[in-house]
Amino acid sequence: MLTVLMLFSAIASLRQNPDGVTLMKHIGYPYSVLTLLSIAKILGVIAILVPGFPRLKEWAYAGFAFDLVGAIYASLSVGDPISQSLPIFLGLIFVFGSYIFYHKRRGEKI
Numbered sequence: 192m193l194t195v196l197m198l199f200s201a202i203a204s205l206r207q208n209p210d211g212v213t214l215m216k217h218i219g220y221p222y223s224v225l226t227l228l229s230i231a232k233i234l235g236v237i238a239i240l241v242p243g244f245p246r247l248k249e250w251a252y253a254g255f256a257f258d259l260v261g262a263i264y265a266s267l268s269v270g271d272p273i274s275q276s277l278p279i280f281l282g283l284i285f286v287f288g289s290y291i292f293y294h295k296r297r298g299e300k301i
Contacts, residue, residue, distance in 0.1 A: 193285040194236045197255060201232035218265040228258060239289075245297075252290045259283050 204211050204225045215222050235251035238244060260283070263276045294301050 193255070193282075193289040194239055196282060196285060197232045198236050201229040201236070204229040218269050220265070232258065239293075248293065252286060252293075255286045256283065259286065 207222065207226075211225055212222055215225055231254060235254050238247045238251040259279050263279050266276050266279070267273065291301060
C-alpha cells in the first residue's frame with residue numbers, strides 16, 4: 192500500500208497539475224521542489240520493491256518519512272489546521288507499518 196500511495200503521489204505531481212501548483216504557492220515553495228520530490232519518491236518505490244539492497248531500502252523508508260513529516264510541517268507553518276494534515280499522518284502510519292513488517296520478514300529486531 193505504501194508503494195502505491197507514493198507512486199500515485201509522484202505521478203500526479205510530475206504532471207504539473209493546477210492543484211499542485213496552487214499547493215506549492217500556498218506553502219511558499221517553487222514547483223520544482225515538487226518535481227524533485229516526485230523523482231525521489233519513484234526512486235524510493237523502486238528501492239523498496241527490488242529484492243536485496245537492504246541499506247538502500249533503509250534510505251527509502253527514511254526519505255518517505257522525511258517527505259511526509261516535511262509536508263506536515265510546511266502545512267502547519269502556513270497556518271493550515273492540523274485536520275488538513277490527517278491524510279499525511281495516515282501515510283506516516285503506512286511508512287512505519289511497512290518498515291516494521293520489512294524487518295520482521297527479514298527476522299530482525301527493530
